[in-house]
Amino acid sequence: MGGRHSKSYRVVAEEGSISDVGIIRRTGSGPDLTTQQQQQQQQPSQSSEEDSTMISTVLCQVDDLKDGQMKDFTVEGKKVLLVKDEGQFHAIGAKCTHYGANLATGAYSNGRVRCPWHGACFSVTTGDIEDFPGLDSLPKFQTKIEGNSVVLLATKEELEVVKRTKPMCSMADDCHEAPVIIVGGGAAALTCAESLRQHSYQGNIIMMTQESSAPYDRIKLSKAPDTPVDKILLRTADFYEKHKIQILTNSQVTSVSVVDKAVTLADQDTVHYSKLVIATGGTPRTLTCPGADLQGIHYLRTPQDGLSISESVQGRDVVIIGSSFIGMELAASLVAKVKSITCVDALTEPFQMVLGEPIGRAMRKVLARDVAQTERC
Numbered sequence: 263m264g265g266r267h268s269k270s271y272r273v274v275a276e277e278g279s280i281s282d283v284g285i286i287r288r289t290g291s292g293p294d295l296t297t298q299q300q301q302q303q304q305q306p307s308q309s310s311e312e313d314s315t316m317i318s319t320v321l322c323q324v325d326d327l328k329d330g331q332m333k334d335f336t337v338e339g340k341k342v343l344l345v346k347d348e349g350q351f352h353a354i355g356a357k358c359t360h361y362g363a364n365l366a367t368g369a370y371s372n373g374r375v376r377c378p379w380h381g382a383c384f385s386v387t388t389g390d391i392e393d394f395p396g397l398d399s400l401p402k403f404q405t406k407i408e409g410n411s412v413v414l415l416a417t418k419e420e421l422e423v424v425k426r427t428k429p430m431c432s433m434a435d436d437c438h439e440a441p442v443i444i445v446g447g448g449a450a451a452l453t454c455a456e457s458l459r460q461h462s463y464q465g466n467i468i469m470m471t472q473e474s475s476a477p478y479d480r481i482k483l484s485k486a487p488d489t490p491v492d493k494i495l496l497r498t499a500d501f502y503e504k505h506k507i508q509i510l511t512n513s514q515v516t517s518v519s520v521v522d523k524a525v526t527l528a529d530q531d532t533v534h535y536s537k538l539v540i541a542t543g544g545t546p547r548t549l550t551c552p553g554a555d556l557q558g559i560h561y562l563r564t565p566q567d568g569l570s571i572s573e574s575v576q577g578r579d580v581v582i583i584g585s586s587f588i589g590m591e592l593a594a595s596l597v598a599k600v601k602s603i604t605c606v607d608a609l610t611e612p613f614q615m616v617l618g619e620p621i622g623r624a625m626r627k628v629l630a631r632d633v634a635q636t637e638r639c
């Protein structure tokens with residue numbers, strides 16, 4: 263690590279604040295957590311005998327659901343999602359672990375439920391998260407068939423659990439190997455670090471990001487661009503400390519030597535690695551036309567971009583270039599505060615690139631109807 267130990271880096275100290283605390287230090291490894299222990303951590307601390315008594319609840323009859331159909335049920339005041347596939351029933355938590363969307367209104371295919379809001383994906387056989395966004399898994403409940411009835415078996419305690427973090431190992435005390443370095447500080451980098459711990463990797467893990475904050479939920483920026491970064495952090499400082507995942511912020515990697523197994527940072531520091539992961543994400547395509555360098559042109563990628571867009575659009579005529587998800591979500595989030603919004607696209611219909619022309623045309627009609635209704639109000 264050479265000179266990096268002597269330097270101070272900006273890392274997240276606790277949820278809701280950012281401070282200079284230097285590299286996250288090892289404090290020794292605690293016992294590995296089992297799934298049950300983790301679930302217990304996310305449950306209310308007081309539990310009674312009544313809470314841990316198994317309750318059998320008839321949800322429906324076997325033929326009430328068709329194969330591939332999902333339905334949510336309320337059991338002891340909590341929502342449970344029941345899915346039927348190839349004659350088998352699976353019961354999992356009904357609310358997405360990302361921002362709590364009702365999964366029953368999402369899509370089911372091939373053993374997975376996809377969230378209707380931003381597309382997170384969960385296995386119905388395990389409840390495990392299988393696709394971004396969101397990092398945590400759903401609780402999974404037991405079911406059985408009694409006669410013609412589908413029965414849920416769960417304790418009150420189990421029904422209280424809304425999300426579950428997959429079990430992770432700790433870092434070994436006697437780890438002398440060079441770290442795994444992950445370049446990037448987005449969801450992919452974080453998921454990689456967590457997956458290493460989930461798959462029993464006990465060595466040192468260092469994430470290096472050129473941004474000034476720990477990983478945050480980038481997708482929120484088009485839905486609520488004025489959200490401060492401390493409200494959308496993906497994990498708390500405690501989480502990184504507990505799982506011994508170091509994050510170096512303001513650390514842009516400028517070159518990699520695979521011969522020396524080392525990365526060089528913008529300030530010329532060199533750090534050696536045992537394995538290197540590059541998770542540097544994407545960047546917006548910038549304008550190249552005349553006028554592209556004029557004032558008042560913004561790109562949306564970071565919380566700072568979101569804030570400066572929010573601050574500058576008040577009462578103005580706004581043009582958004584691009585009419586797919588990010589452009590249209592941004593239009594929806596700004597519409598209340600601007601004088602007008604015009605979305606411009608090289609294609610004929612909004613969302614055409616991802617959803618095709620017929621759906622894009624239908625979306626345009628829905629948007630026109632909504633605008634007409636807004637104007638009438």
Ligand SMILES: Cc1cc2nc3c(=O)[nH]c(=O)nc-3n(C[C@H](O)[C@H](O)[C@H](O)COP(=O)(O)OP(=O)(O)OC[C@H]3O[C@@H](n4cnc5c(N)ncnc54)[C@H](O)[C@@H]3O)c2cc1C
Nearest residue numbers: 380446447448449450471472480481484514515542543544
């Ligand atoms: C406004 C917006 C809204 C979105 N909404 C959705 C949505 O609703 N649903 C959805 O599924 N997806 C959405 N996306 C896409 C989603 O955010 C990306 O798919 C996701 O962020 C990709 O994660 P990543 O970790 O691969 O990359 P990124 O999030 O791009 O993270 C890469 C990180 O690496 C850092 N980095 C790059 N180069 C270096 C370097 N040399 N040294 C150090 N650090 C470096 C970057 O600064 C960045 O922090 C949205 C994207 C945007 C911009």
Ligand code: FES
Nearest residue numbers: 358360361377382
């Ligand atoms: S609420 Fe489900 S993906 Fe965001």
